[in-house]
Amino acid sequence: MATQTAVTSAPPRAQAPLKLRRRGPLAWIGDHVLLAVTVVVFVFMLLPNAVILVMSFNQPIGKYDYTWNQFSTEAWAHPCANQALCSSMGLSLEIGVVATVVSTALGTMIAFAMVRHRFKARSGINALLFLPMAAPEVVMGATLTALFFNTIGPGSLGFWTITIAHVMFCLSYVVVTVKSRLAGMDPTLERAAQDLYATPTQTFMKVTLPLVAPGIAAAALLAFALSVDDYIITAFTAGQRTTFPMYIFGSVQRSYPAQINVIGSIMLIGTMAIIAVTTVLGRMRATRR
DSSP: OHHHHHHHTSOOOOOOOOOOOOOOHHHHHHHHHHHHHHHHHHHHHHHHHHHHHHHTTBOOSSSBOOSOOOBOOHHHHOTTSSHHHHHHHHHHHHHHHHHHHHHHHHHHHHHHHHHHOOOTTHHHHHHHTTHHHHSOHHHHHHHHHHHHHHHTOGGGOSHHHHHHHHHHHHHHHHHHHHHHHHHTSOTHHHHHHHHTTOOHHHHIIIIIHHHHHHHHHHHHHHHHHHHHHOOHHHHHHOTTOOOHHHHHHHHHTTOBOHHHHHHHHHHHHHHHHHHHHHHHHHHHHHHHO
């Protein structure tokens, strides 16, 4: 006992201090290279948007708003000074809204069918959905023109042919976006609702739909942006109609008014506002839970 007591009461040995290794410049670069690359990429992506916003307040000399002259709010005060510009923008918005609603509704149903059900042609349909995303737009536009020429005639090209074409290529993006949301959803939540005697309709409306709603909203925004922005396929299927991208492409050859930058800035600010509101609402829901 005395020996054990002596052993246990002996003071612990003092440990030698650890030597800190000096980190070289390569280690510092390795720690900060990801942040540096991220900053460079974001600057590269956002710089054109900043230039559009700045040039919208320019008073250009002549017909082209390419070089800075002096500050002016004339373009913001009269964004529809050129009536053709606003008419083309209105047409693009109309087509974008219709194409977004149709493609989002159809794409959401297709995504549910692909994720929740098993059938023989499932793998084949899954592969076919990627064809509009992988095929060149020039080929797709020429093919659609041939299809419309042989079905409804060349004189019928216009609003509805553009809308059908936009629904066709937006559909794939909607399906992929909603599918990713469904694949990441926890299925036990729906089972818990069924265990609590919820009907299939109640389970879908109160559990499934709120969980999938962010994915559906993201798919709708993506479809709307793709529709308003498209030029190549629209040029093949527009006939005598002129959308906003088509107007810009044709206008650059003759003039480039500052009103184009104004409309682009309005769309940019609107998109950022929607994203900000969505983020705030998502955080408010998370704090309530």
